[in-house]
Amino acid sequence: xxxxxxxxxxxxxxxxxxxxxxxxxxxxxxxxxxxxxxxxxxxxxxxxxxxxxxxxxxxxxxxxxxxxxxxxxxxxxxxxxxxxxxxxxxxxxxxxxxxxxxxxxxxxxxxxxxxxxxxxxxxxxxxxxxxxxxxxxxxxxxxxxxxxxxxxxxxxxxxxxxxxxxxxxxxxxxxxxxxxxxxxxxxxxxxxxxxxxxxxxxxxxxxxxxxxxxxxxxxxxxxxxxxxxxxxxxxxxxxxxxxxxxxxxxxxxxxxxxxxxxxxxxxxxxxxxxxxxxxx
Numbered sequence: 497x498x499x500x501x502x503x504x505x506x507x508x509x510x511x512x513x514x515x516x517x518x519x520x521x522x523x524x525x526x527x528x529x530x531x532x533x534x535x536x537x538x539x540x541x542x543x544x545x546x547x548x549x550x551x552x553x554x555x556x557x558x559x560x561x562x563x564x565x566x567x568x569x570x571x572x573x574x575x576x577x578x579x580x581x582x583x584x585x586x587x588x589x590x591x592x593x594x595x596x597x598x599x600x601x602x603x604x605x606x607x608x609x610x611x612x613x614x615x616x617x618x619x620x621x622x623x624x625x626x627x628x629x630x631x632x633x634x635x636x637x638x639x640x641x642x643x644x645x646x647x648x649x650x651x652x653x654x655x656x657x658x659x660x661x662x663x664x665x666x667x668x669x670x671x672x673x674x675x676x677x678x679x680x681x682x683x684x685x686x687x688x689x690x691x692x693x694x695x696x697x698x699x700x701x702x703x704x705x706x707x708x709x710x711x712x713x714x715x716x717x718x719x720x721x722x723x724x725x726x727x728x729x730x731x732x733x734x735x736x737x738x739x740x741x742x743x744x745x746x747x748x749x750x751x752x753x754x755x756x757x758x759x760x761x762x763x764x765x766x767x768x769x770x771x772x773x774x775x776x
Contacts, residue, residue: 504750516634516643522568525631529564531754536560536623538744538753539735540616546739549615552600552608556616559593560624567631582632586625593620622762623755629765633772641701642772645714648697649690649721649768650760654729656689657682675733687722694718709775717771721764728763732756 515527540551566585597613634643661682669680698714701707732755736744743752751757 499750504748508748512647517640521631521635524634525564525567528627528631529561529567531758532560532564532624532627533557534747535627535744535753535755535758536619538747538755539619539623542735542739542741542744543615545741548611548739550608550612551619552597552612552616555593555596555600556619556624559589559620562589563624563628567628582628586628590617590621590625593617626762626765627758629769630761633765633769636773638707638775641705641707642768642775644697645694645718645721645772646761646764646768648693649718650725650728650758650764652690652693653686653722653725654760655686657686657726659689660685672730674730674737678730683726686726687719690722690725691715691718713775717768720771721768724767725760725764728760731763732759 515523519527536556537553540553540556543549543551563586566582566589594617597616601608601610601613630643630646633639633646636642657678661677661679664681664685670676671678671680671683694714695711695718698707698709698711702709732744736742744755745753747753748757
């Protein structure tokens with residue numbers, strides 16, 4: 497399993513790097529739209545496998561596609577001039593989906609219940625709404641640089657926490673019953689590792705890309721984003737444990753599903769959007 501995990505990372509990370517470095521906003525929007533659709537499918541599938549709920553999948557897919565179309569429309573039109581308009585329209589879609597969900601419940605003759613509706617609405621907010629903050633960050637001035645702080649704080653934390661769990665000889669202290677393989681040592685190591693990676697990345701950016709990013713600010717931000725990302729990881733684990741599944745899918749060998757890989761990024765993205773916009 498470790499070999500599969502390493503090989504998948506070696507093959508997958510360069511592909512993502514190529515998309516984010518050489519792609520334009522349209523390519524990145526389409527990429528994250530596809531990721532959102534796969535991820536929300538995995539989320540709905542978890543509840544179906546656990547027989548805990550019967551999500552109204554067509555509503556979730558429709559909203560995910562609608563948000564993606566809005567992003568593409570936003571990039572091609574001057575009607576939506578600022579990303580605040582895009583964010584407002586995303587939440588307007590969420591409000592609209594609430595009415596649609598309850599109409600579906602009322603019209604189903606109780607074949608669909610309030611739990612099914614709640615799971616559906618939570619999935620809409622949890623996956624497509626949160627994930628769209630990634631292309632929103634990417635589309636900002638300097639977005640190709642800023643987007644990597646999200647990835648570093650999310651995946652950097654995962655990598656260092658994983659390595660600490662494998663290499664540290666100290667006695668593990670379990671962090672939570674939600675994810676019994678995670679330790680306090682791993683969580684701390686992950687946060688420290690993410691700060692170090694973010695600091696090195698900032699040094700490279702300031703030296704070779706002539707940015708003027710505050711090192712102190714980045715240290716504080718990366719610590720906060722790492723902690724938030726770990727909360728996102730535990731949140732995804734709580735859903736899996738509730739539905740009694742190990743992974744959301746087996747799409748990525750050694751890693752599970754798409755949602756297993758982006759769970760921390762989903763929580764980090766909206767906070768990073770707020771904190772990174774005034775970084776220059």
